[in-house]
Amino acid sequence: MTTEPRSNVTRVSCFDCPLRSLAGFRAFSESELNFVSQFKRGELLADSSSTILVEGAKSAHLYTVLSGWGFRYKILEDGRRQILNYVVPGDMVGLQGALMAEMQHSVEALTPMTLCVFERSKLYSLFERHAGLGFDLTWLAAREEAILDEHLLSIGRRSAVERAAYLLGFLYDRGIKSGMLSETNRHIPVTQMHFADTLGLSIVHTNKTLRKLADRGLILWRERGCEILDPEGLQTLSSWAPEELRQRPFI
Amino acid sequence: MTTEPRSNVTRVSCFDCPLRSLAGFRAFSESELNFVSQFKRGELLADSSSTILVEGAKSAHLYTVLSGWGFRYKILEDGRRQILNYVVPGDMVGLQGALMAEMQHSVEALTPMTLCVFERSKLYSLFERHAGLGFDLTWLAAREEAILDEHLLSIGRRSAVERAAYLLGFLYDRGIKSGMLSETNRHIPVTQMHFADTLGLSIVHTNKTLRKLADRGLILWRERGCEILDPEGLQTLSSWAPEELRQRPFI
DNA sequence: CGGAATCTTGAGGGAGCTCAACAGTAGTGG
DNA sequence: CCACTACTGTTGAGCTCCCTCAAGATTCCG
Structure with missing residues (x-):
């Protein structure tokens, strides 16, 4: 079931975009900001566990995540x-659908989400008018590619425990960098079913694997989600570390 | 061991690029062709099983595959x-390294390869001067993303036989579309070790899995590679089919 | 209050792993 | 030119990681 936009009007002006203040996001020039501002059609409020985009659909829109998982x-x-991957604030959603004929995957909300809605048909003018923004889009696509590479390595070659540790460390990092997590809020809103389907494991074995991590004091499973207790421990166990913080673009 | 360019001079002029005549590749405008032509620095000839790019390196170049696997x-x-994936003529190599700080993966030649060499530092001017080409780059990155999605689904959720059948069907499709394979040449130049490391399986089990496919008359393993006998059979077995042929860009 | 998710645990089975040995081929150096 | 080594493909045996089946406890939600 697809959630329809509850509003066509821009609620948050791009000039006041909360993402702009986050460390790690690059600054826009004034003309870029003006362009993005009029590129934005409105906002989409998606309920928890609603489907935002569905495989096979030819969407007229693409989105940027403003808030939520x-x-x-x-x-x-x-x-x-x-x-395949998780989306957090600052991520583009539906770019594939905008470039190819139709969506090759579906997107679902883990929590209530807010997304900025952009017109697919105006995408090309973004490249024409603002080369910098076009460059940023390619950057975003390349970064998603790098993440998928890492996931592929993980599923293909890591053991169940290593895989789970990698995934938790990865999500913790993404959560922190996107502002969805903090020192005090380390709660990732997923079920073990989500983890099983990410790790390529059965749900039973996922449960037993997560138990091992919990027994080691690395995580705590509670309130339909996972509490990250020891990010460094997870990184050590999976022999994976996030790349250093750098100025990243967003639209 | 990295193979050094044997030549700095352009051997094949972009105007005579053999890829241009392939069905499925989009046509360039004259001004685009002029730009790409002077964007190209030269050609790299890589020996079979030589390393073209190495993880962690900060490459000054990016490449397009002209010939080879x-x-x-x-x-x-x-x-x-x-x-993670295979590269064939028309594919970009090293775009990640050009956009991020350093390469997050390595690239190796399966056969002798020819690559067009581009200057990393001039990449941004491509976006400034030719929005269409910038758009194409994003398209290429998004397509790579879609392929990785499919691989992830395969490794995570398909059985060994399904996985192998998918991979073979996938490579056959890519080979045909890139001109590396034809009705008469259906030979994919890989060892079973490559397959094992792609499928996330051990080499022993890969061997036994490929034997099952050979016993069914779908493939034939010979001369250090795999002969595709029945592409449709592979597709049926893996419940995967390539997307329809469409005008795709290349640089 | 009842049904549907979600989480948990035990038991048994199987897909895929490691170890091991051998044959065929390619590449290399004396 | 041949011997030697490295790589590749093949097959068998036993083991283990992870799967399926099953059942129960807990929580959420209508």
């Missing part, structure tokens, strides 16, 4: 699901 | 390797 996934004919 | 991979500290 979500995830991208694909399913096989018989229902087997693979979660 | 190659692959991208990552390795864990203890040597476990995961092949």
Whole structure:
């Protein structure tokens, strides 16, 4: 079931975009800001566990996440699901659908989400008018690619425990950098079912694997989600570390 | 060991680029062609199984594959390797390294390869001067993303036989569309070790899995590579089909 | 209050792993 | 030119990690 936009009017002006103040996001020039501002059509408020984009659809819009957690996934004919990646504030959603003929994956909200809505048809003018923004889009796509590379390495070559530790460390990092997590809020809003479908494991074995991590004091499972207790411990266990903080673009 | 360019001079003029005549590649405008032509620094001839780009390096160049097969991979500290994707003519190589600080994966040649060499520092001017080409780059990155999504689904959720069938069908499709394969030449130049590291399986089990496919008459393993006998059979077995042929860009 | 998710745990089975050995081929150096 | 070594492909045996099945406890939600 797709959630329809509750509003067509811009609520948050791009000039007051809360993401601008986050460390790690690059600054816009005034003309870029003006362009993005009129590129933005409105906002989409998505309920928790609602579908934002669905595989096979030809969407007229693309989105940027303003707030909330979500995830991208694909399913096989018989229902087997693979979660591909998670989305947090600052991430683009639906760029593939805007460039290719149709969406090759679906997107669902983990929490209530707010998304900025952009017109697909105006995408090309973004490249024409503001080369810098076009460059940023390519950057974003390349970064998503790098993340998927890492996930592929993880699923293909890491053991269950290493995989889970990697995923938790990865989500913690993304949460912190996007402002969804902080020193005091370290709660990732996923079910073990989500984790199983991300790790390529059965739900039973995912449960037993997460228990091992909990027994080591690295995490705590509570309130339909996961509390990160020891990010460094997770990184050590998975032999993975996030890349250093750098100025990243967003639209 | 990195292969050094044997020549700095452009051998094949962009105007005579053999890829231009391939079905499925979009046509350039004359001014685009002029730009790409002077964007191109020269050609790199890589020997079979030589390393073209290495993880962690800060490359001053990016490349387009003109001829030959190659692959991208990552390795864990203890040597476990995961092949992420294969590269064929028309594919960009090293775009990540050009956009991010350094390469997050390595690239190796499966056969002798020819690559067009571009200057990393001039990449931004491509976006400034030719919005269409910038758009194409984003398209290429988004397509790579879609492929990685599919691989992730495969490794995470398909059985060994399905996975192998998917990979073979996928490579056959890419080979045909890039001109590396044809009705008469259906030979993919990989070892079973490459397949194992792509599928996330051990080499022994990969061998036994490929045997099952060979026993079904779908493939034939010979001369250090794989002969595709029945592409449709592979597609059916993996419940995967390539997307329809469409005008795709290249640089 | 009842049904549907979600989390948990135990038991048994199987897909895929490691170890091991061998054959065929390619590459290399004396 | 041949011997030697490295790589590749193949097959068997036993083991283990992870799967499925099953059942129960807890929480959420209508």
